[in-house]
Amino acid sequence: MRRSAAGPEPKTRLRALDGLRLLAALMVAGYHYGGRGGEITEAWGSSAAVQFPTAHVWLAYGCLGVQIFFVISGFVICLSGWGRTPLAFFASRASRLMPAYWAAVVLVTLVFALPMVAYQAVSPSDALLNLTLLQQPLGADRVLGVCWTLWAEVRFYALFALCVVLPGVNRRRVVLFCAVWTLAAALAQASDEPFLDVLLMPQYAPYFIGGIGLYLVHRDRRDALAWGIVGVSWLLGQHHAVAELWRPDSPDAFSYRSSAVIILIVTVGFATVAAVALGALNRIDWPWLTVAGALTYPFYLVHEHLGWVVVGWLHRGLGVPSWATFLLTLAAMLALAWLLHRFVEQRFTPLLRNALTKGL
Template sequence: MSLKLPAPTDDPTSPGDPTAPGDPTSPDDPTAPGHVPAASAAPAPRGGGKGRLRALDGLRLVAALMVAIYHLAFRGSGAWRGQPLEIFPHLSHAAAYGPLGVQFFFIISGFVICMSGWGRSVKAFAISRISRLYPAYWAALILVTVVLFVLGYKTVSRTDLLTNFTMLQTPAGSERVLGVSWTLWAEMRFYVLFAVTVLWRGATRKRVLAFCALWTIGALYADSSGQEFLKLALMPEYAPFFIGGIGLYLLRRFGHDLLTWGVVATGFLLGQHYAVLGLVPKPGVAVTFHRSPTVVIALVAAGFAAIAAVTLVRRVADVDWRWLTTAGALTYPFYLVHEILGTLVIEKLKAHTGIPDYGVLALAIGSMLLLAYLIYRLVERPLTPILRRALTHQANRLSEPRPASTG
């Protein structure tokens, strides 16, 4: 028995995919529930404002829903037993632009990683990222594997499954269990670049601006050089979004200035280029649906504008609706499980019920949000601090001087 899912690909037109990009609800991030800012945490924006950015959590869920609706209402033809463009003639046209949710994740990630890494050592930063990303990822990986096995669907080989537990299956060339996990590989490359070029000496405004400039130049060179390793390391198609998010954080921390706005503007201008390049097929290429370059550019602009609003406009940044933080906490596990398990829900509901198609879609998304909540409460909340303490203890032991040999 084989589940009719589209083959996962790194092509941004079909993101198997936020990091879960970003993760401003991380327990060690300033927007996390119950977070107590450290002395080195970023100050509020000039002119006041609170440290918690609940509205940014809400945007993360919006980005995840964009990707989910794309996967379930545009690509999921096997589960619907028909073409989504015919089943959802209006929704599918909007859902076709859902892959841009990944780019929105990357903008948010640039902002949040710069914010949460400020004042931290590379060791502390690495521990925070590992303890944040792995518990929910492992839970989703095990859950999806068990469900597919129990229902008799084809799964990956044993060796590929074991490789998936490292979260390094993409660079290792192994088949992915969670199609969306390719974006986690993009996130990891960003973390490494930021850690080894900024955090190892300590984040400062000048150092971060230099990082943004050098990464932009390096990414453009990599794209034009034809050297695959440079493209892999510097990610020219995604770098502008991470860099734009970093620029927005600098504006929030240090206030407005022409140079930093130039970083954000460059991120948008290059980002829309790569978004159009990835989402709009070249003339003469046969496709079932043609995306409009104008719409892609407008949506990228809207994404940058929305993230700028919730981080820089005081009245929006100060929104204190607690449910937004809960919504943000669901984003990562929802993002991990929605594609495969959501498709299964649709397939079973279509086969065994007479629920209208829009109702089936709503139930699929709703059930995935409920599952995400359970993963968050039963896995992430208890295991993340345990893993962080264990990693911190081990790192501290490694840094202790060894006793002198008496031999």
């Protein structure tokens, strides 16, 4: 293993990264609640452009929090997979994702089934299928709107486990994985073959690969190949973000986004994770950021659909002003995330991890 004497020693907890994760989740929540300028929602009773005449233009960029999530995920998965057996890697990922996910699926399904909640629930069969995290490839309705990102994460975990963890993690194998996946993803997009698109995720691969490259930089800041991986991934990532999210300035548009601002946000996301990798943000080591990182995943799971229930109750039911509703809804979802972390994740994550380890 190579490591520069001037580089940072790998740490098990990078609190600045925890803070960035929560910030990315709040960006996505801001997009959902107030960034869809041209869409009339039942909860608000009008469009975000009416509720937030100025802010909705900027909240529309909050969806880029997902791309930042993927960069962080690449960094963290490479960190957590280094030195682990395939069994330990699988048990770690499954126990991290599933308890809060199962709880969120059940909770949203139950809330949507209440007579006073005016949202249509998915069918019982689709709700049960959602517990597998395979609802999207099987074409079923989703209980959680954000679960499409989990499907992307699961495919990334599978590729990394099969190609890197299973044969044994080392720098050379990680570099080769990044190079091959980058080229294969580009070829998949050029081939226009649906299976390859699903498998190799050309529109999301650069963010995961960029995060992996940044972890290699964290291990050795003088690693030229790692910096090359990061640079190519950034170039590809900004291209895919603009291609997917840029919208022309039109009064009928769902939301308007400037290509320059999209490129800037993607760049800032890569640069911030790079700053963490290089140790430039080590002074941001406040203990409460660990709590923020712990709340991010359950908050991300429940904020959209249950958030709309809270928005409708506060704004249309009680007449609370728009910005107060926005902030109170964020606070309510963070409180719910704490409950899920405290009573679901902290209790069942170790149990599931131990059960998987023993069972396999």
